[in-house]
Amino acid sequence: MTVLLGLAIRSTVMLAAGLLLCAALRRHSAALRHRVLAASLLAAALVLPLSLMLPSWRFSLPAGLVDPAPARSLSPAELLVEFPRHAAPAAGASSNPRGLARVGAPAGRSRSEVLLLVWLTGSFFTAGTLVVSLLRVRRAVRRGVRVEDPRWVATLETVAADLGVTREITISRTDSPDLLGTWGMVKPEVLLPRDSHDWDLERVRVVLSHELAHIRRHDWLVQMGADVIRAWLWFNPLVWIVCQRLRRESEQACDDEVLGLGVEARDYAAHLLELARQCRRPGSRWASAIPMTHPSTLEKRITAMLNPLLDRRIPSARSVAGLAALLLAVSLPIAALRAGPPAPMPLLGTIYDATGAVIPGAQVALIDATETKWTATSKANGRFELPAVGAGKYVLDVKLPGFRALRQEFELSQPRDWERAVTLQIGVLSETVQISANRAILPKQLKPSSSDSERVRVGGSIRAPKKEVHIAPVYPPAMIAAGLSGVVPVEAIIGVDGTVSSVRVLSAQVHPDFAMAAVDAVRQWRFTPTLLNDVPVEVAMTVTLRFQLAE
Numbered sequence: 223m224t225v226l227l228g229l230a231i232r233s234t235v236m237l238a239a240g241l242l243l244c245a246a247l248r249r250h251s252a253a254l255r256h257r258v259l260a261a262s263l264l265a266a267a268l269v270l271p272l273s274l275m276l277p278s279w280r281f282s283l284p285a286g287l288v289d290p291a292p293a294r295s296l297s298p299a300e301l302l303v304e305f306p307r308h309a310a311p312a313a314g315a316s317s318n319p320r321g322l323a324r325v326g327a328p329a330g331r332s333r334s335e336v337l338l339l340v341w342l343t344g345s346f347f348t349a350g351t352l353v354v355s356l357l358r359v360r361r362a363v364r365r366g367v368r369v370e371d372p373r374w375v376a377t378l379e380t381v382a383a384d385l386g387v388t389r390e391i392t393i394s395r396t397d398s399p400d401l402l403g404t405w406g407m408v409k410p411e412v413l414l415p416r417d418s419h420d421w422d423l424e425r426v427r428v429v430l431s432h433e434l435a436h437i438r439r440h441d442w443l444v445q446m447g448a449d450v451i452r453a454w455l456w457f458n459p460l461v462w463i464v465c466q467r468l469r470r471e472s473e474q475a476c477d478d479e480v481l482g483l484g485v486e487a488r489d490y491a492a493h494l495l496e497l498a499r500q501c502r503r504p505g506s507r508w509a510s511a512i513p514m515t516h517p518s519t520l521e522k523r524i525t526a527m528l529n530p531l532l533d534r535r536i537p538s539a540r541s542v543a544g545l546a547a548l549l550l551a552v553s554l555p556i557a558a559l560r561a562g563p564p565a566p567m568p569l570l571g572t573i574y575d576a577t578g579a580v581i582p583g584a585q586v587a588l589i590d591a592t593e594t595k596w597t598a599t600s601k602a603n604g605r606f607e608l609p610a611v612g613a614g615k616y617v618l619d620v621k622l623p624g625f626r627a628l629r630q631e632f633e634l635s636q637p638r639d640w641e642r643a644v645t646l647q648i649g650v651l652s653e654t655v656q657i658s659a660n661r662a663i664l665p666k667q668l669k670p671s672s673s674d675s676e677r678v679r680v681g682g683s684i685r686a687p688k689k690e691v692h693i694a695p696v697y698p699p700a701m702i703a704a705g706l707s708g709v710v711p712v713e714a715i716i717g718v719d720g721t722v723s724s725v726r727v728l729s730a731q732v733h734p735d736f737a738m739a740a741v742d743a744v745r746q747w748r749f750t751p752t753l754l755n756d757v758p759v760e761v762a763m764t765v766t767l768r769f770q771l772a773e
Contacts, residue, residue, distance in 0.1 A: 230455075230457065230458060232266075232269040232270075233266035233267075233269060233455050233458055233460075233461070234458055234460055236262050236265040236266040236269060236552070237262055237263070237266050237458065237460035237461060237463075237464050238460060239262060239552055240258055240259055240261065240262020240263070240265075240464060241259075241262070241460065241463070241464065241467070243258050243262075244258050244259060244467065244471075249533065250533050251475070251478065251532075251533045251534055251535050251536070251537065252471045252472075252474035252475040252477075252478060252526070252534075253439075253471075253475040253478065253535075253536055253537055254537045254541060254545075255471045256439075256444075256468060256471035256472050256475050257537060257542065257545060258545060259464050259467055259468045259471060260444050260447075260448070260468060261545060261546070261549045262464060262549075263447075263448050263451050263461070263464055263465070263468070264447075264451075264549075265549055265552070266451065266455060266458075266461070267451045267454060267455070341457060344456045344457060345453050345454060345456055347456075348452060348453040348456040349450075349453035352446075352449045352450070352453060359401075359405055359413075362396045362397070362398050362401055362413070363394060363396065363405060363411060363413065365396065365397050366394035366395055366396040366397070366413065367394065367395050368392060368393065368394055368395075369393040369394065369395050369414065371419075373423060373426060374393055374426060374430075375393075377423070377426050377427050377430055378391060378393060378412075378430055378434075380427075381427065381430045381431050381434050381483070382434055384431075384483055385431075385434050385435060385438050385479065385483075386438065387434050387437055387438045389409075389410065389437065390409065391410055391411070391412065391434070391437060392409065392410075392411045392412070393411070393412045393414065393430075394411050394412070394413055394414065395414045395415075395416060395418060395419065396413055396414065396415065396416060397416050398415060398416065399415050399416055399417065399500075399501070400415060400500075400501040401413050401414075401415055401501070402414060402415050402418075402429070402497065402501050403433070404433045404436045404437060404441070404442055405442065406442065407440070407442055407443045410437045410442065412429075412430065412433045412434075414429075415500065415501055417500060424489070424493070425493050425496075425497075427485075428480065428485060428489075428490060428493045429493075429497075431479070431480045431483055431485065432476050432477070432479075432480050435475070435476035435479040435480060436472070436476055438479075439472070439475065439476070441472045441476070444468070444472070445468065445469065445472065448464075448465045448468050449465065452465050470522065470523075473523055474522070474523050474526050474527075477490070477523055477526065477527050478527075478532075478534035479536075481527060481534060482534060487527045487528050487530075488528070490527060491524045491527055491528060494520065494523070494524060495520075495524070498520055565612070566610040566611055566612040567610055567611075567637070567640045568607055568608060568609060568610050568611075568640070569588060569596075569607070569608040569609075569610075569611055569634075569640055569642065570605070570606070570607050570608075570640065570641050570642070571586075571605070571606055571641065571642030571643060571644055572600075572603075572604045572605050572606075572642075572643055572644070573586070573600045573604045573606065573620065573622075573644050573645075573646060574604065574643065574644065574645045574646070574734045575625070575645070575646055576645065576646075576647060576727070576734075576737070577734070577738075578734030578735065578737075578738060580600075580603055580604025580605075581600060581604055581622060581625075581646060582600055582601060582602045582603070582604060583599060583600060583622065584599065584600040584606070584620055584621065584622040584625075584646070585597065585599060585620070585621045585622065586598045586599065586600060586606045586608065586618070586619070586620050587618075587619040587620075588608050588611065588616055588617070588618060588619075589616060589617040589619065590611070590614065590615075590616055591614065591615060591616075596608045596609050596611070611634065612634075613634050613635055614633070614634060615631060615632070615633045615634075616631070616632060616633075616634065617629060617630070617631055618630050618631075618632060618642070618644070620644055620646065620730075622646060625646040625647065626646065626647045628644065628646060628730050630730060630731070632731065642731070643731065643732070643733050643734075644730050644731070645727065645730050645732055645734060645737060646730065647726070647727070647730075685752065685753040686752065687716055687720065687749035687750050687751065687752045687761065688749060688750045689747060689748070689749055690720070690748045690749060690750060691746065691747060691748035692747060693743045693746040693747060694743060695739045695740050695742070695743035695744075695767055695769075696739055696742075696743070697739070697769055698735035698736065698738075698739050698769075700735055701733065701735050701736065701769065702771070705771065706733065706771075707768075707769055707770045707771050708732060708733055708736040708768075708769045709732075709766060709767070709768050709769070710727060710729070710732050710736050710737055710739075710740040710766070710767045710768075710769070711727070711728040711729050711764065711765070711766050711767075712725055712726060712727050712728060712740055712741065712744055712764070712765050712766075712767065713725070713726045713728055713762060713763070713764050713765075714726075714744050714747070714762070714763045714764075714765060715760055715761075715762055715763075716749050716752060716760065716761050716762075716763055717760055718751055718752075718758040718759060718760060719751060719758070720748055720749040720750055720751050721748060721749075722744060722745050722746075722747050722748075722749075723760070725740075725741045725744045725745055727740070727741065728764070736767075736769055739769075740765075740767045743767075744765060744767075
């Protein structure tokens, strides 16, 4: 699970950096933005393999997000084979032999196994969608007919020479009414819809110029690589955003190259609109063929091509080299990061009584999920120190004669959790008095008749109290100076006259300053009497007081 979380965090950083850089380059050419997006996707995919070769810089994750370390580290393939075996305990086996709740050991499948299964399912589904699209295009290509029309061949040679494309390119007319795009890397093909035989020479030139620009820029390879990365990082919404932006920027970059060949912007826009009417469904099912008239990009492309102020230059070699250096400078430190729980640290704390005075001599015990136990005794200043322990869930046990024994679960996840403040409440005295007497022999009693039974009185009418006097707690100045916030749960007893007769703090994990401020305020509250069947009664009330510093 830690690997997946680290991959998600680091890939998000790389993709967010790419999107921010694109926003900063909005006045530059679409070709440059396309390279930035492609580079950020590549960096997001490389952070995991690069992290295996670089020294680590660790950062902490909450312990609740990280499963306890297994006895042996399993690879993803081994984990798929093994998790049915250790997903549930054997019948009759006890995972809690001493009655202590083993927090942190999830029942059934572990959190890592569930997340791995979800990730694999999403990856297979996303990759399956891409494979289906590739198979559809491949079937359309096989059914297509190679175009030998001299007009197309001559125009292809002219445009290829203008763009500097030297590879062998095939033009195929498919039996699909809406397939117009580029397919393949080693032997690229320009795919035409079945109604393309009657296009005029100007449209032929526009279409071939656009598609050969894709071939010169290797856009098919880039887009297929982006789709593969999306299948790997499908859980990250930024991946989907970057892939969509990548397709749009590639189409606009090719439009810029067509305009650079001398095609008028208005004529080019008119051809695109007409082609969009003919190819009404060039959507996701032809996504693997880089369709020329994808509806999601058409409006912004036409707006861009009609704007004469836009930068349409092809990025220089210096710009590409600078981009590569920037990518390397950002990706290497991010790849070196490691996500994991905080390192083990000594557990420190102070024992207080209800008045805020420190308590020496208290016996402190810490118990983990495996029932390993560490002990310490509070010193004269109330402080205690336990050996270094790692992140996870524990049970804290504090005892001292005359005080209530404290046994409470808590979790160590953030570094600040290794400093505890414990408040002990005064213990409850009890006494048993035994009265002895000789057993007397009583005469046999007759069974009472129904007429002798007591009548049952039906009640249950309650009128809740209403607060008449409210005193707001005062935020302790010492806590303001220390920058601390806190939550104080208390239990108050409202007497028959509506006054608060007693107040008790319910949690030991409360700083005494907060506890005293809360108790002092609640003691001054006044209520109307609580009536049960029109008779005033005492009632218990729980109150949660939150001390929060403004940001």
